Amino acid sequence: MKNFEWHDDLDTGIELIDDQHKQYGRFANAFFKLCYNDRDPRPELRKAFDFLHAYAREHLTTEEALMEEYDYPQRAAHLERHDYLRKWIDDTHERLKETKQLSGDFLMKINYVLVEWFQEHIRGMDHRLTRYLRQVAAERNDSKLLRMIKGIFSVGDDVRKK
């Protein structure tokens, strides 16, 4: 099992988004840690996945609100990948609730999507989105985006209320 480790190439330059990615990584690692327990970890695994499930959805919504607000041209393709992840997390959440025996293959697949898939998504699509947002911030001198880049904006501000 791989842990979600932070590398410099995951930095997007937008603190709000970086903070959410890091928090997601902490939830993912807390989940993996339980997989190493000797005793039956299923009840705790389910609880840990509940957090991850809610948090990942919240993060995707944050990015989507920004894409909409700032007319991101590659929005459709990015949304399509978010929908894939949302569906996979929902399905996995259900499967974890129902399953009596967790197989090694199932856990490896979970680990792959939560770490490798997610980091590739950051390096590709999220970087393209945040590059665009930084450019818009500079060109339009958009104070909301500029604040977000500097990290004054915190999770829970009006970015999510759209």
Ligand SMILES: [Fe+2]
């Ligand atoms: Fe994304």
Ligand SMILES: [Fe+2]
């Ligand atoms: Fe993201």
